[in-house]
Amino acid sequence: MKSPIELKHILKSKSGWQWVIIDFCIAYSALWLGFNLSPHGDFYSSFNESLLAIIYASLFVISIRLCGLNTHRIEHLFTRYEITFASIQGSVIAYLILYIAVNLVYFHHLGRYVTVMTIGLSILGVVFCRIGYQWYLKNHPIKVAFFGCNEQTAELVERFKTDPHFQVVCIGIEDSTDADAISSDFKTVVIEDPNAFIQFLQTTGTEFAISVYDKEMSPLISQTIERLPFAGIDVLNLGAFIELFHREIPLSYRNLHWHTADFFLPGQNAAAIIKRMIDFSVAVGVLLLVLPFFPIIALLIKLDSKGPAFYSQTRMGFLGKPFKLYKFRTMRSDAEAAGAQWAQKNDPRVTRLGAFLRKTRLDELPQLLNVLKGDMSFVGPRPERPEFVEDLKKSIPLYEWRCLVLPGLTGWAQIRYQYTDTIEGTKRKLQFDLFYIKHHSIWLDLQIILSTVPLLMKGSR
Numbered sequence: 393m394k395s396p397i398e399l400k401h402i403l404k405s406k407s408g409w410q411w412v413i414i415d416f417c418i419a420y421s422a423l424w425l426g427f428n429l430s431p432h433g434d435f436y437s438s439f440n441e442s443l444l445a446i447i448y449a450s451l452f453v454i455s456i457r458l459c460g461l462n463t464h465r466i467e468h469l470f471t472r473y474e475i476t477f478a479s480i481q482g483s484v485i486a487y488l489i490l491y492i493a494v495n496l497v498y499f500h501h502l503g504r505y506v507t508v509m510t511i512g513l514s515i516l517g518v519v520f521c522r523i524g525y526q527w528y529l530k531n532h533p534i535k536v537a538f539f540g541c542n543e544q545t546a547e548l549v550e551r552f553k554t555d556p557h558f559q560v561v562c563i564g565i566e567d568s569t570d571a572d573a574i575s576s577d578f579k580t581v582v583i584e585d586p587n588a589f590i591q592f593l594q595t596t597g598t599e600f601a602i603s604v605y606d607k608e609m610s611p612l613i614s615q616t617i618e619r620l621p622f623a624g625i626d627v628l629n630l631g632a633f634i635e636l637f638h639r640e641i642p643l644s645y646r647n648l649h650w651h652t653a654d655f656f657l658p659g660q661n662a663a664a665i666i667k668r669m670i671d672f673s674v675a676v677g678v679l680l681l682v683l684p685f686f687p688i689i690a691l692l693i694k695l696d697s698k699g700p701a702f703y704s705q706t707r708m709g710f711l712g713k714p715f716k717l718y719k720f721r722t723m724r725s726d727a728e729a730a731g732a733q734w735a736q737k738n739d740p741r742v743t744r745l746g747a748f749l750r751k752t753r754l755d756e757l758p759q760l761l762n763v764l765k766g767d768m769s770f771v772g773p774r775p776e777r778p779e780f781v782e783d784l785k786k787s788i789p790l791y792e793w794r795c796l797v798l799p800g801l802t803g804w805a806q807i808r809y810q811y812t813d814t815i816e817g818t819k820r821k822l823q824f825d826l827f828y829i830k831h832h833s834i835w836l837d838l839q840i841i842l843s844t845v846p847l848l849m850k851g852s853r
Contacts (some may be wrong), residue, residue: 399740411461411759418517419452419486423748434651436621448490451681452514460843461522464631469638472523477846483511533559535600537593539613541580542602544630544644549578558641561596562778562840564589566610586616590623600626602633640809640823641830643789661823663833664797670834671770675763682757687719691753696745699725703838707775714778715767718758722746755801771837772800773825787815794825797832802844804828804836 459478461470470478495501502510502747531825536558538545543562552558562581583589593601601620605613620627634642692699702842704723723741741749749755762768768775773794776784784791805824812818828836 413516414521415453415456416449418521419449422510422513422517423448423506424602425513426506430503442850444490444494447493448486448510451486451489452482455485456518458482458485458600458842460645460839461518464556464571470522470526471695472519474843474846475522476515476519477849479515479522481842481845482518487511487514489518495762496659529557533557534600535559535561535596535598537561537598538563538578538615539603539812541607542604544746546604547642548558548630548633548642551634552578561593561598564601564613564616566612575693583612586612586619589616590619591626593620594623598817600627602628602630604630628843629688634823635827639804639827640756640820642823643819644828646753653749667834667837668766671763674770675760679760679764682760686757688750693721693743693749694815697743699723707779707799708781708795709775710766711796712792715762715765715775717767717775718761720749720758722749756801764802767798769798769800771802771840772798773803773828774806775799784818788819788822790826791822793829794822796829802840804840806844807840807847 408531424441427441427445457477459480459481460474461478487507487822491502491507532559536552538548541563549560552560560578562579564581564583566583567791575648581589601617603609603617609617617627628636630641630644634640644770693701699721701721703719704716706716709715722743724743746755760769763770777796781791803825804827805821808824809817809821828840
């Protein structure tokens with residue numbers, strides 16, 4: 393019988409391959425059971441059943457990852473709602489592709505019994521495994537150790553206090569006076585002998601250590617960290633940990649090398665050209681579908697309150713170039729009689745119909761015209777007003793970096809962080825935007841779009 397620590401090493405994988413294998417087995421078993429338990433399951437030979445199960449399982453693995461459940465080491469971030477909705481999306485998308493392929497190749501459709509069994513078992517399998525693993529992490533949390541005490545340690549401590557999936561074994565320090573740098577509920581250990589400290593970490597089952605040093609380390613700390621990998625303990629700096637486990641880039645941890653890493657004008661590479669072609673094509677198609685509703689929405693806005701149905705506002709675009717953003721009007725016509733103001737949660741300036749349009753995001757449909765013009769993309773940081781950008785640049789470092797890619801209708805910050813009208817909340821959203829800018833790709837865009845759907849279902853804004 394494996395101990396919990398050994399079992400945890402089996403369950404986790406730096407590349408996330410354990411979830412690829414698990415999801416493949418879930419999908420394969422679901423379709424295989426659908427065929428073999430169906431009263432009409434003798435249409436296909438055993439070979440064809442296995443072939444279709446392999447195809448469905450492969451499609452399922454891809455679609456589940458597109459729906460957001462792909463990223464390794466961040467299983468603790470998903471809510472049960474997100475897991476359930478993503479599993480439903482992934483199962484339906486994969487099965488729909490298979491269903492179309494079967495009709496084209498075999499000229500035969502998969503029966504209702506097979507359909508219900510396959511989709512149902514796929515959803516249950518994903519939900520059970522993901523939520524089960526979260527339960528396992530809560531009862532056997534990942535044990536970590538910190539190196540160093542400073543303001544960055546305090547920031548990290550606050551994250552760990554609210555996350556039951558991690559357990560801080562200790563904070564390693566060089567001098568007992570270093571503990572005064574932060575107010576912490578965690579144990580501090582003075583490192584005198586690297587071997588003794590590493591043995592202590594091994595005894596407690598520590599899986600990885602986080603270095604919060606932003607300056608040159610002492611020889612003692614350097615020797616300790618250099619020996620950790622030989623003891624089976626991973627070492628990450630603060631920036632790498634938050635980027636890997638929380639999918640954001642911390643503003644508190646940056647230097648000259650970090651500033652220039654992988655940020656080479658991402659809005660002007662080959663992926664950006666492909667993305668622009670996709671944006672234009674999809675925007676044309678969606679506009680053809682929704683344009684008939686524009687007059688109806690405009691009429692309802694006019695009947696609900698005085699003022700124009702459409703509203704335009706100057707926003708900051710790619711590389712700081714201003715553009716006119718189009719929306720359906722959701723506020724009173726005199727909403728900014730006293731000048732530009734931040735939007736607020738439950739803003740009293742919003743009209744009755746405007747509240748509904750904002751909740752469903754129907755007010756943003758005219759922005760499809762901005763996508764057609766090339767001012768915006770479907771995915772990117774939300775465009776901000778120039779006057780607000782100038783103010784935020786003074787208090788938030790790197791805020792103008794949001795303009796390194798085209799602004800979007802939805803974005804990584806929108807699906808990862810709630811609405812905010814505070815400076816601290818804006819800083820946190822910028823950290824998610826910086827992660828998107830650094831890691832942006834067509835694949836990540838698809839994930840964001842599919843992850844936006846459950847937010848729309850919940851009415852999140």
